[in-house]
Amino acid sequence: MRYVVRLFFGAVTGALLLVVFASNANAQYTSSVGLKPSSGPAGSSFTISWSFYPCKGAVTFSWNGTPMWSTPATLQTTSGTVAAKVPGGAQPGTYPVTGTCTNARTGGPLSAGSRFTVTGTTTTTPPPPPTTTPVTPPPVTTKPSKPGTPTTTPPTTTTTPPTTTTTSAPPTSTTPTTPGAPTTTSTTPKPGELVLDRPSVQPGDELSASGRGCEPGRMVTLMADGAEVGSAYTDSTGAFTAPVQFTRIEAGPHTVVAECGVRLTGTVDQVVTRSSGGQTSTLVILVFFVLAGIAVIRFP
CATH class of the missing domain: 2.70.50.50 (chitin-binding protein cbp21)
Known part of the structure; x- marks a missing residue:
């Protein structure tokens, strides 16, 4: 009998411990x-x-x-x-x-x-314009003429000025193009298309990407070479415009991918200009030491 009682109390204690441990685990x-x-x-x-x-x-x-x-x-x-x-x-x-x-x-x-x-959009109705009462001009009194005096009304002469039409050609404005400067395009993207406003950029140049065909109100993430280079939200028509900033400088073409429910892609060339000033200085110093060595050997 004592063994049965001990077994019963042991089972109840184990069940209570399991409940406590389970509640502590769930609380975490x-x-x-x-x-x-x-x-x-x-x-x-x-x-x-x-x-x-x-x-x-x-x-x-x-x-x-x-x-x-x-x-x-x-x-x-x-x-x-x-x-x-x-x-x-x-x-x-x-x-x-x-x-x-x-x-x-x-x-x-x-x-x-x-x-x-x-919430809905509250529409405000503007108040009606004030009503203005027109002013009535005073009556015009005609002075009577003497009997027997004829009334002469002067004739009215209307002169039409001559009309002169001058046709001038619109001025033509030509904007000079700086050699080596990247051109900017303003093509409106078509549905499902990503357009970059420059075909090529140098480090520090501004670059903008425009796309159309995404879901309205969707966040757009721009990626290039596995790194995020920009983000934006689409408007009610599914279009967006976002600045693009590359995280690293690497010459050559780069593909920009926009993820917005659909996948839009565009390509831009990154141009890196290298300077040869260090090589020129090194060459001048080398020539100087060669000439100095020749002078020492020739005039001991």
């Missing part, structure tokens, strides 16, 4: 997403604050089920903020904003979310 997992502000019109900006642990890789944030923003997370980086923007074509209503990452311990997903309310 944190998943939360906050929005500030949590409401606003289409196209407005807001901030996503997040906390995920244990998490590895990237935390992906979705707007109404569509992935739109991401940020890296590690076991050391367990929280942070992300700048976000309401899609330009969003209709008034409440939409879920969800964050998801991979559990570093179990390999399963960690997720949390919040909700953003898109």
